[in-house]
Amino acid sequence: MTKILQDPYGQILESYSVAAGLDYPGVGPELAHLAEIGRVTPAIADDKVALEGFRRLSVLEGIIPALESSHAVGYALKNPESLGDLAIINLSGRGDKDLTTVMEFEGRKII
Amino acid sequence: MKLAEAFEKKPLLIAYICAGDPTPESTPEIVELLARAGADVVELGLPHSDPIADGPVIQAAAQRAIEAGMNTDVYFEMASRVKANLPLVFMGYYNMIYQRGLDKFAEDCAKSGITGLIVPDLPPEEAGPLRAACQRADVDLIYLVAPNTPAERIPYVASSSSGFLYLVARSGVTGARAEVLSSTKALIERVKTDLPKAVGFGISTPEQAAEVIRAGADAAIVGSVCVDLISKGDLEGLEELIQGMKAAILAARPMEMKARI
Numbered sequence: 343m344t345k346i347l348q349d350p351y352g353q354i355l356e357s358y359s360v361a362a363g364l365d366y367p368g369v370g371p372e373l374a375h376l377a378e379i380g381r382v383t384p385a386i387a388d389d390k391v392a393l394e395g396f397r398r399l400s401v402l403e404g405i406i407p408a409l410e411s412s413h414a415v416g417y418a419l420k421n422p423e424s425l426g427d428l429a430i431i432n433l434s435g436r437g438d439k440d441l442t443t444v445m446e447f448e449g450r451k452i453i
Numbered sequence: 454m455k456l457a458e459a460f461e462k463k464p465l466l467i468a469y470i471c472a473g474d475p476t477p478e479s480t481p482e483i484v485e486l487l488a489r490a491g492a493d494v495v496e497l498g499l500p501h502s503d504p505i506a507d508g509p510v511i512q513a514a515a516q517r518a519i520e521a522g523m524n525t526d527v528y529f530e531m532a533s534r535v536k537a538n539l540p541l542v543f544m545g546y547y548n549m550i551y552q553r554g555l556d557k558f559a560e561d562c563a564k565s566g567i568t569g570l571i572v573p574d575l576p577p578e579e580a581g582p583l584r585a586a587c588q589r590a591d592v593d594l595i596y597l598v599a600p601n602t603p604a605e606r607i608p609y610v611a612s613s614s615s616g617f618l619y620l621v622a623r624s625g626v627t628g629a630r631a632e633v634l635s636s637t638k639a640l641i642e643r644v645k646t647d648l649p650k651a652v653g654f655g656i657s658t659p660e661q662a663a664e665v666i667r668a669g670a671d672a673a674i675v676g677s678v679c680v681d682l683i684s685k686g687d688l689e690g691l692e693e694l695i696q697g698m699k700a701a702i703l704a705a706r707p708m709e710m711k712a713r714i
Contacts, residue, residue: 351524352552353502 344371360389361409391416408435456616465493469676471514473523481534488537491699499545506573508628510677533565542569559590569593569616577613611646622654629657638668659701666705
């Protein structure tokens with residue numbers, strides 16, 4: 343059974359995210375199940391946190407993470423103490439595709 | 454009134470409207486108008502944010518109704534205010550039922566005069582719990598057979614259904630079409646069941662309604678065109694259309710149906 347953004351009557355609600363891949367009111371059933379049984383602890387990162395993750399990984403490592411993965415990077419930077427001694431981030435996609443979005447978000451013009 | 458009782462006087466005209474469009478207050482009156490004009494059963498659609506079986510007309514109506522304050526509590530409240538002696542049938546999507554709780558939903562149907570449920574996004578394989586809840590509340594659960602339903606699957610779907618079997622006239626979503634396809638007629642012939650067969654999707658004129666009755670259907674279902682007229686505020690046009698459709702299907706009924714009355 344998956345998890346859905348919905349009101350108490352079951353109407354599906356509008357989603358929003360700067361990352362196109364997260365701008366969807368549901369999650370995969372497998373992930374929902376893992377969260378349900380406690381194998382995965384979901385956490386929250388907003389646009390601002392994700393963009394900070396995007397920027398820092400790009401600048402410091404030359405790795406441009408997809409905006410979706412940038413949420414995890416931003417979260418890890420913001421909450422290092424919650425992750426223990428070793429943290430592994432799965433960069434599920436590359437951020438070249440997101441450069442336009444990031445520049446628009448930062449109010450910069452693409453030349 | 455139960456659906457089985459209504460089908461004693463076939464052929465029937467089943468009219469679909471989107472509950473709560475244009476306003477929740479207007480729906481009981483519109484149902485009563487449909488009943489006066491000759492509708493034998495009214496399908497009351499519960500507006501959903503993601504109406505996957507519906508075309509643009511009903512989608513837009515659902516959106517308006519939700520914005521006008523429609524929800525499941527209001528839905529049952531308005532259904533119980535309908536003063537017309539005809540079966541009401543729920544049409545809507547499973548998440549709305551699931552969120553309310555299956556037993557509560559089925560009981561609320563029974564209490565408010567809704568005698569059957571059509572849930573187009575719930576395959577019969579997944580419907581066990583809802584079917585049990587419907588049986589406990591004594592309401593029918595109606596299934597759909599589409600033109601692309603494989604022949605070997607039809608008996609399974611038909612045996613899962615009660616009240617009537619909904620034959621989807623053509624592939625795709627709800628909405629008016631210019632003609633009734635020959636494949637619709639073939640579907641009516643192909644489906645073997647003891648349940649009454651009601652044909653819907655794309656029927657918008659008295660002639661089309663008559664055509665499916667002539668082809669052997671026990672009921673014609675008309676939806677999007679009703680919703681369209683309501684959205685334009687043309688209730689006179691709606692009344693005329695339903696009167697015209699009723700006259701057309703009565704004139705079209707085959708001899709064996711005439712003999713029963």
